[in-house]
Structure formats: C-alpha cells, structure tokens
Amino acid sequence: MSNKRLKYKRKMSIGEIILRFFFCFLIPYILLNGIIFFLFIQTPKIQVVEQDSKDYEENKIKFSVNCLLPVTDVKTYYQESEIAYSKLGSVYIINADNNGAYKINVTALNNSTANSIIEIDTQDSVPPTIDLDSAVITGNTLIISVHDNQSGINYDNLYATLENGTRLNPTYIDKSSGTVQFQITEGKKVVVHVEDDFGNHSDTSFTIS
Numbered sequence: 001m002s003n004k005r006l007k008y009k010r011k012m013s014i015g016e017i018i019l020r021f022f023f024c025f026l027i028p029y030i031l032l033n034g035i036i037f038f039l040f041i042q043t044p045k046i047q048v049v050e051q052d053s054k055d056y057e058e059n060k061i062k063f064s065v066n067c068l069l070p071v072t073d074v075k076t077y078y079q080e081s082e083i084a085y086s087k088l089g090s091v092y093i094i095n096a097d098n099n100g101a102y103k104i105n106v107t108a109l110n111n112s113t114a115n116s117i118i119e120i121d122t123q124d125s126v127p128p129t130i131d132l133d134s135a136v137i138t139g140n141t142l143i144i145s146v147h148d149n150q151s152g153i154n155y156d157n158l159y160a161t162l163e164n165g166t167r168l169n170p171t172y173i174d175k176s177s178g179t180v181q182f183q184i185t186e187g188k189k190v191v192v193h194v195e196d197d198f199g200n201h202s203d204t205s206f207t208i209s
Contacts, residue, residue, distance in 0.1 A: 042068050044106045046116040049091070061094040061118055065106050073107040096120045124150035127200040130192060135206065140184040142206055144192060147178050151197040158194050163187040184208050 044067035065071050076085045076094050079101060086093045094102060104116045128148035136143040142160070146153050155175060160168040160182045168190075172181035184190055188208045195201040 042108065042110060043112040044069075044071060044108045044114040046104055046106055046114050048116060048118060059096045059120070059122065061096050061102055061120070063092050063094075063104060063116070064090050065092070065114075067106075067108050069109040071106060072109055073105075075105045077103040077105070099125060124148075124196060124198040124200060126150065127202040128153055128194050128196045129202065130194060130204045132204070137206065137208055140208065142182045142184060142190060142192075142208065144180050144182075144204075145178045146180055146194050148196040151200075153178065154195045154197050159192075160184075161191045161193065163189050 044065050047064050047066060049062040049064070065074065074085070074092060076083050076092075078098070080103075083094065092104075094104075096102060099121050100119070102118045102120060104118070106114045126149075128146055131145040131147065134145045146158070153175075155170075155173055158170060158173075158180060160170075162168065162185070164187065166185070168182055168185070170180045171183045173179070180192075182190065182192070190206050190208065192204050192206065193201060194204075
C-alpha cells in the first residue's frame with residue numbers, strides 16, 4: 001500500500017479576501033490612476049523675472065517655465081510675429097528692442113499650454129531736444145543746451161554740419177548741464193545733430209548772422 005500525500009488548499013476568510021482586494025488591487029489602482037490624472041491636468045507656469053532697468057539698449061524680458069512634465073515647445077512673439085529667444089540655464093531671454101506687446105506660449109508634454117503677455121513701454125522712443133530759447137550765437141560761436149529725459153545723450157555722436165557738408169565736432173561739452181559749444185569756421189547755416197543712447201536723433205538748424 002503506497003503512501004499518498006494529501007494536498008489541500010486552505011480556504012481564505014472574508015477578511016483576508018477584503019484585505020487582498022484593497023492592498024493588491026484597489027489601492028494600487030487608485031494610486032496609479034491618481035498619478036496619471038495628476039500628470040494629465042498639469043499645466044506649465046510662466047514666471048517672468050521682474051526687473052527695473054534703465055539700460056535702454058539692453059532691455060530684455062527674462063522668464064522661466066515651471067512644470068512637472070517636460071516642456072516640448074516654447075514660442076515667443078512680438079505684435080503677433082514670432083521672434084527668436086535665447087536660453088541661459090533655465091532662464092529664457094527675449095530682446096525687447098521695441099515698445100509694445102510681447103507674447104510667450106509654452107506647451108508641455110501632455111499638450112497643455114500656458115500664455116503670458118508682457119507690455120513694454122520703457123523703451124526710449126523720444127529723440128533728444130535742443131533748448132532753442134537758451135541757444136546763444138556770439139560771433140562764430142554757437143552755444144546750445146541738449147536734453148534727454150530717458151536714455152541720455154550720446155555725446156560721442158554729437159556734431160554739426162556746415163552748408164558745404166563739413167562736419168564739426170564740439171569744441172566744448174559740459175555733460176552735467178548739457179551745454180555744448182561749436183566754433184563755426186565758415187558759412188552762415190549750421191545743422192546740429194544730436195542722438196540719445198537708444199539711437200533716437202534730431203537735427204536742428206541755426207543761422208549765424
């Protein structure tokens with residue numbers, strides 16, 4: 001008579017079945033779908049770096065993008081026309097060369113998007129002025145006062161032109177007061193060319209009596 005090994009499977013209790021259902025199925029299912037849903041509703045956030053700059057030639061818009069998902073596309077626009085940007089580390093940089101509306105559009109891996117519009121009105125668009133009331137003409141000497149309330153006068157490119165096209169550089173400049181002096185060598189008419197540091201310019205005519 002051979003020995004027979006009896007095998008039997010213990011019947012699980014209701015409590016064990018419920019515990020296995022919760023820990024082996026329900027909780028992992030909820031966690032997995034919760035993570036998927038959380039990632040699905042993720043949207044990128046655009047954070048613009050606040051700056052108070054008076055450097056009108058180097059005015060830039062700097063921004064970063066915060067998102068748990070990878071960013072798949074970044075586009076920047078000026079007045080609805082797409083423009084280029086540069087990137088330094090995690091910071092995006094737009095050269096804001098003109099006043100107006102700059103738009104940022106960001107797309108994440110889940111195809112969600114974020115938009116931001118920045119209005120720039122700090123760019124100097126007003127040319128410098130010459131105070132005509134204080135202009136003095138003595139003999140062949142012309143003394144004027146130049147002013148610019150934003151980016152400042154570019155004294156390196158301040159000159160006068162005579163009737164025959166001869167260019168004259170100032171013989172005296174006082175930057176603290178904006179006083180500029182020219183020695184007129186010939187002719188009776190002279191045009192003074194003055195620029196600011198942003199490139200705006202004005203030309204003013206004087207007659208030497």
